[in-house]
Amino acid sequence: MKEINLISKRKEDFLKSKKVLKTLYTLSIACLFVTFICSVGIFLLKLSSPLPGLKAEEEELVNNISLAKQKLTKIVVLDERLKNVSGLLAKKSDIDSTIDIITAQAKDVKITVLDIQKKKLSISSSSQSLNSIDLFLNSLVAISSDKKKFSKVTLNNLNTDFKSGKYTFSLDIDLL
Structure with a gap:
């Protein structure tokens, strides 16, 4: 082994x-x-x-x-x-020149209220003379016939105060 x-x-x-x-x-x-x-x-x-x-x-x-x-x-x-x-300025109507034209026509007519809305101008006025009111309204109608600034003039009312001798009226002007 x-x-x-x-x-x-x-x-x-x-x-x-x-x-x-x-x-x-x-x-x-x-x-x-x-x-x-x-x-x-x-x-x-x-x-x-x-x-x-x-x-x-x-x-x-x-x-x-x-x-x-x-x-x-x-x-x-x-x-x-x-x-x-x-x-807005482009769309705005030329309201300033329209107001200047209206106030230039009002020589003996005193404009007491002037309200401007979208296409409408409301005026309240007074005068001592019917002749002045007639001249004012006729000049506005002549301007509206040209259709440059406004198209229509509407006389709303004409009042007389006999005590003071004063005539008041209001009108609406449709602007262009």
Whole structure:
């Protein structure tokens, strides 16, 4: 029979496991070194990266855009209002010149009330003389026949105050 040598086999197993452990130890150190190098590289890349500067620039641009958007909104609103006002002024009848024409005709006639509505002008007046009222009304009728400023003159009422000798009347003028 052969002799069994248990010690040498044990030593061989021990040497194999020691060799495997040494290989694993070397491999783990190499992995640790590679991880360290990668971490340092990433840290340096992040440190030298323009990303924080780009983020700050992005925030600044977003703020500028929002301010510009607010200004643009105000400009658009103002432009819209100006267009509306221009449209209203274009549609507005030339009421000032019409009133000037009417008051120029009223030499001895005192205009007491002047009411302006959309296309209608109501006048209440008084005078000491029927002749002045006649001249005033005839001149307004002549102007309305030209149909430049107004189209129709309607006498609503004519009153007499015998005590004061004053005549009051009201009329409506249809504006063009």
